[in-house]
Amino acid sequence: MAVLREEYDIAVIGAGHAGCEAALACARLGLETVMFTVSVDSIALMPCNPNIGGTSKGHLVREVDALGGEMGKNIDRTFIQSKMLNKSKGPAVHSLRAQADKQAYTREMRRVLENTDHLTIRQAEVTEILALDGKVTGVKTYSGAQYSCKAAVLCTGTYLNARCVYGDVSSYTGPNGLQAATHLTDSLKKLGIEMMRFKTGTPARIDRRSIDFSKMEEQTGDERVVPFSFSTDPESVQIDQVSCWLTYTNEKTHEIIRRNLDRSPLYSGIIEGTGPRYCPSIEDKVVKFADKNRHQVFIEPEGLDTNEMYIGGMSSSLPEDVQYEMYHSVAGLENAKIVRNAYAIEYDCINPRQLQATLEFKAIKGLFSGGQFNGSSGYEEAAAQGLIAGINAAMEVLGKEMIVLDRSEAYIGVLIDDLVTKENREPYRMMTSRAEYRLLLRQDNADLRLRKYGYQVGLISEEQYQELLEKERRIKEEIYRVEHTFVGDSDTVRALLEANGSTALTGGSSLAELIRRPELSYDTLASIDKNRPELPEDVREQVNIEIKYEGYIRRQMKQVEQFKKLERKQIPADINYDEIGSLRIEAKQKLKLYSPMNIGQASRIAGVSPADVSVLLVYLEQYGAEKKKGGTDDSV
Amino acid sequence: MKTDTIAAIATAMSPSGIGIVRLSGAEAFEIADKVYRAGKNSKKRLSDQESHTIHYGFIFDGDEMIDEVLVMLMRGPRSYTGEDTVEIDCHGGVYAVKRVLETVLSNGARPAEPGEYTKRAFLNGRIGLSQAEAVMDVISAKSEYALKSSLSQLKGSVQDKIKSIREKIIYHIAYIESALDDPEHISLDGYPEELDMTAAELEDKVKRLLATVDEGKMIQEGIKTVIIGKPNAGKSSLLNLLVGEEKAIVTNIAGTTRDVLEETVILQGIALRIMDTAGIRNARDAVEKIGVDRAKAHVKDADLILYVVDSSQPLDDNDREIIELIQEKKAIVLLNKSDLEPALNTDMLEKLTGKCVISISAKEETGIGQLEQQMKDMFFHGELAFNDEVYITNARHKQALQEALLSIQMVRQSIADGMPEDFFSIDLMNAYEALGRITGESVGEDLVNEIFSKFCTGK
Structure with a gap:
């Protein structure tokens, strides 16, 4: 029987948040790219x-945008409410969060994909990865069609052998009843890839008309919205926003849950997958935090053109009748009509230690992966990995250097390093506490940190790059000026200080010194700063932060220097750990299992002690010297 | 490679007088200059002197003179490590060597890691490749030993205190971090005041621990001496005799000493940490069994064993077990109860144990002089030595505590300055890490686990 055969540079399997970024990156870099999805209607779902x-x-999201990804731009076009979280805290933990119009988000991303050159969208289930001599050669779909490619990016999300469960009802489908992918796991296992099973869950959706909002607190968006993307015009995002609503569970809710625990598939053992601790189901919250007599419930609109409301904080896999009873016990939800039940979903993913930090499989050249398939969770984590996997797949095909961001450069670096060097027993979620150098990794300076890499790989245009250099220059000049502009104890200065509750000057002071006072900032000093140039908001913000937190930033930079030293010491791929007698057995085993790229990475593996790292350093020194000697012998 | 400056005591600690503190690294000369004075009004700087010269002078900690010393200067690469190296010969005995080490540490050096001098020598090309394997062995053996000795030297109570401080710190970091990660669920209103109270408490606790280090109470110094023998052989009587007061309960009921008693005794200027153990016999009683097991464990890491034998009783299986136990150790056999009718004699025991045997009577207080003389001989012949790792360990502990203290003070400063809460956790984490170096616990996934176990966070 004749089968369809087509040739591409790159095949991307999956069209979720990881798949979209991967496919866009590859196609935008000029490579012929095919993106497979089980349903074209579920792109960027x-x-x-x-x-x-x-x-x-x-x-x-900011980092993805700085590198040339799409997520930030897409949400800027489709959000319906936006908030900067943690605004009262330091700049390092300010975080943007936007409510999306889900359908608009999907539609808009699909429009972008469909209008990108070199990108083909194909509705088909990929059933097999074809590889020869440890290198990817193509993929095969359920119909038997073969697509040859030089690299493939796996972004299967929660679809592999997916099963949705609530109560004793279970169906072998992906999220939202979509078709699961049931063949690919076997193909991957045949290639020697180690698979795991994870679970996650989602709450019910409720008809807006059945909710009594008068019993809830209204949550509105920020007055002035900050866009996600560095390329979005800030004026374009000042829209009319919708509200979310806050209510609470109560003792009655908890009693209902406790009474029905034996009917929860999580507690009765029907679900075996490992669930995330940071995203616990309401059953988990009630059991684990028994002393709490209420939990917050956020009611969030799913879009402008729908009445469905998301019940944040109450994900569950309890049976349908219990779900009704439980939701009805919450203030404002007494007469709630459920549109979609809450459910838990189980799916196959890989143990990510099989990946290099480039997101390429160690054992299979040309095979990359990103997103929930790698054991992470969340749209943003997926997009970030998808982008890196896509970029690096493209770099491989183009024969150019791949990019690896380290922990001091980006949250993306922390995310990927954690995935490939640490033991993950649950879906991995990004958290600010996971970033050691978070004072440097702010959302406000993602462009300053990462645009250069986007430019280097070709996703950031020359024009955008020149803009960045100009921004850098203006920040530097202004910091210098403010540090070298002095004011004395004049009437205007005294009045300004008094108005801001700051103590009067006794002698001269630089403007920078005044900015460092907690109660003052760059902007508050405008009236006493005669020669201040006209500067855009983002430049002023950087000047303020860099000066205000200078001491802390300097301390963190010092830590980064130490960190970089070990990060730069590369470990050759052909190292034989068995040869190093002084390594402890546990360290040998772990090093063999993870095969770290450098000493820094090795030192983060659980079970590798500082002494082992020293031994490794000494061994590498010896190894390097012998290599050099060997090289000379060859040339003679 | 690391170019920071390290310091350690380069000689075994003995009361004979001379001990060397060695500094190695880019700032070795600079640090030495901070603590060295050639004379009262001398402006002589070691940095200006020729390499491979020796200089007479004094080491000062601020205005306090610590010791009269000779300082040897070696500029890299012509030194053992290949780096700038300064060796300070101290003359004032164990205490002075310790103080000199502490002074250079507080002036910018950091305590050397196990095997670090050798490692630096290798990395700087001072040791050939053929020796690399040996270098790696030294590093792994030394760090294994350092970890073991560091933990065994740390008094249980100190360990408990540090653990409880760390628990408090990680709880607060986790609280702040949960609130930062989930601001809509967890509020930080009024939290800085609460944290400041805790931080003040912790500051006080760390300060008290630091005082403990200075008083030498934090770790146990001296030659670890274990008294062992069958029940009622007279071990407790011997301890009381050596200590000079009634510490152990002395009865003639076998098995009275169920726990291990410990005393520090200075004999002829040598510090001994003497431990009296429960008698070793096949214990039937569960409580006594624990005591016996502990005694055996103490024998394993003892520097010297005093094996007390009741000379009026013939040897039995229990004695043979003890003799087996002490084969590889430095030991003195004491034939006690020489005032009673003997069933054993010195020659016989000497043959059996291969150790020096002294006949004593704890009751009549005879033979003690001979015992003291024997111990002194062993010490000065180098058979017994102070473990210099003890001092390094102590210096490391002190530095870690000082770091923790500084970090906690910085937290309080940030609170006072009205800094946002996320700045607190930076220094709290540093304090947590520093204290973890004392108890040998690394940070790893502690924080993430604490967040999830203590705080209900997430969608």
């Missing part, structure tokens, strides 16, 4: 919460 961003996740 948001099957769980209707928001993009949030603490640390907002950082990821």
Whole structure:
């Protein structure tokens, strides 16, 4: 029987948030790219919460944007409410979060994909990855069609052997009843890839007309919205926003849940997958935090053209009748009509230690992966990995250097390093506490940190890059000026200080010194700064932060220097750990399992002690010297 | 490579007088200049002197003179490590060597890691490749030993205190972090005041621990001496005799000493940490069994064993077990109860144990002089030595505590300055890490686990 055969440079399997970024990156770099999805209608689907961003996740979106990704632009075009979280805290933890119009988000992303040159969208289930001599050669779909490619990016999300469960009802489908992908796991196992099973869950959706909002607190968006993308015109996002609503569970809700725990598939053992601790179901919250007599419930619109409301904080896999009883016990939801039941979903993913930090499989050249398939969770985590996997797949095909961001450069670096060097027993979620150098990794400076990499790989245009250099120059000049502009104890200065509750000057002071006072900022000093140039908001913000937190930033930079030293010490791929007698057995095993790229990465693996790292350093020194000697011998 | 300056005591600690503190690294000369004075009004700087010269002078901690010393200067690469190296010969005995080390540490050096001098020597090309394997062995053996000795030297109570401080710190970091990660669920209103109260408490606790280090109470110094023997052989009587007061309960009921008693005794200027153990016999009683097991564990890491034998009783299986136990150790056999009718004699025991045997009577207080003389001989012949790792460990502990203290003070400063809450956790984490170096616990996934176990966070 004749089968369809086509040739591409790159095949992307999956069209969720990881797949979209991967496919766009490859196609925008001029490579012929095919993107497979089980349903074209589910491109960039948001099957769980209707928001993009949030603490640390907002950082990821900003970083994706700085590198030339799409997520930030797409949410800027489709958000219906936006908030900067943690505004009362330091700049490092300010985080953008926007409510999305889910359908608009999907539609808009699809429009972008469909209008990108070199990109083909194909509705088909990929059933097999074809590889020869440890290198990817193509993919095969359910119909038997073969697509040859030089690199493939796996972004299967929660679809592999997916099963949705609530109560004793279970169906073998992906999220929202979409078709699961049931063959690919076997093909991957045959290639020697180690698979795991994870679970996650989502709450019910309720008809807006059945909710009594008078019993809830209204949550509105920010008055002045900050866009996600560095390329979005800030004026274009000042729209009419919709509200979210806050209510609470109560003792009655908890009693209903406790009474029905034996009917929860989580507690009766029907679900075996490992669930995320940071995104617990309401059953988990009630059991684990038994002393709390109420939990917050956020009611969020799913879009402008729908009455469906997302019940944030009450994901569950309890049976349908219990779900009704439980939701009805919450203030304002007494007469709630459920549109979609809450459910838990189980799916296959990989143990990500099989990946290099480039997101390429260690054992299979040309095979990359990103997103929930790698054991992470969340749209933003997925987009970030999808982008890196896509870029690096493209770099491989183009024969150019791949990019690896380290922990001091980006949350993306932290995310990927954690995935490939740490043991993950649950879907991995980004958190600000996971970033050691977060004072440097702010959402406000993602462009200053990462645009250069986007430019280097070709996703950021020359014009955008020149704009960045200009911004850098203006920040530097203004900081210098403010540090070298002095004011004395004049009447205007005294009045300004008094008005801001700041103590009067006794002698001269630079403007920078005044900015460092907690109660003052760059902007508040405008009236006493005669020669201040006209500067855009983003430049003023950087000047303020860089000066105000200079001491802390300097301390963190010092830590980064130490960190970089170990990060730069590369470990050759052909190292034989068995040869190093002084390594402890546990360290040998772990090093063999993870095969770290450099000493820094090795030192973060659980079970590798500082002494082991020292031994490794000494061994590498010896190894390097012998290599050099060997090289000379060859040439003679 | 790391170019910071390290310091350690380069000689075994002995009361004979001379001990060397060695500094190595880019700032070795600079640090030495901070603590060295050639004379009262001398402006002589070691940095200006020729390499491979020796200089007479004094080490000062601020205005306090610590010791009269000779300082040897070696500029890299002509030194053992290949780096700038300064060796300070101290003359004032164990205490002075310790103080000199502490002074250079507080002036910018950091305590050397186990095997670090050798590692630097290798990395700077001072040791050939053929020796690399040996270098790696030294590093792994030394760090294994350092970890073991660091933990065994740390008094249980100190360890408990540090653990409880760390628990408090991680709880607060987790609280702040949960609130930052989930601002809509967890509020930080009024939190800085609460944290400041806790931080003040912790500051006080760390300060008290630091005082403990200075008084030498934090770790146990001296030659670890274990008294062992069958029940009622007279171990407790011997301890009381050596200590000079009634510490152990002395009865003639076998098995009275169920726990391990410890005393520090200075004999002829040598510090001994003497431990009296429960008698070793096949214990039937559960409580006593624990005591016996503990005694055996103490024998394992003892520097010296005093094996007390009741000379009026013939040897039995229990004695043979003890003799087996002490084979590889430095030990003195004491034939006690020489005032009673003997069932054993010195020659016989000497043959059996291969150790020096002294006949004593704890009751009549005879033979003690001979015992003291024997110990002194062993010490000065180098058979017994102070473990210099003890001092390094102590210096490391002190530095870690000082770091923790500084970090906690910075937290309080940030609170006072009205800094946002996320700045607190930076320094709290540093304090947590520093204290973890004392108890040998690394940070790893502690924080993430604490967040999830203590705070209900997430959608």
